[in-house]
Amino acid sequence: MNHKRVIAVLAVLCLLLGSAYAVAKLMPAVVDDTLCTGCGKCVDRCPEGAISLNSSGYAVVDKDKCTGCGKCTKACPFEALSLKTE
Numbered sequence: 389m390n391h392k393r394v395i396a397v398l399a400v401l402c403l404l405l406g407s408a409y410a411v412a413k414l415m416p417a418v419v420d421d422t423l424c425t426g427c428g429k430c431v432d433r434c435p436e437g438a439i440s441l442n443s444s445g446y447a448v449v450d451k452d453k454c455t456g457c458g459k460c461t462k463a464c465p466f467e468a469l470s471l472k473t474e
Contacts, residue, residue: 415471416454417461419447423468433463 417430417439426445438453439460447468449460461469 415456416451417449417456417458417469418472419449420468420470421446423466424464425466425468427465429463429465430460430469433459435459 424446426441426447428441428447430447431439431441434454435457436453436455438450438455439447440450442448447460449469456471458471461467461471
């Protein structure tokens, strides 16, 4: 009987984590070009490789790769990145 509760708890956790991931995908990082200096700290910090520098030297986010974790927003010393709903 006890193992059924463990399985139920694990199932609920999986659902919650899956829902959190789905919500995060709705909130990709957004770059404010007026604040971005092209320092590249966000590029180095992104665990998904979702940020690159464009030909002008400014950060660009690949919304398909971005998981909305927010690590880039914490890495940017100029607060040029934020998480927003589309």
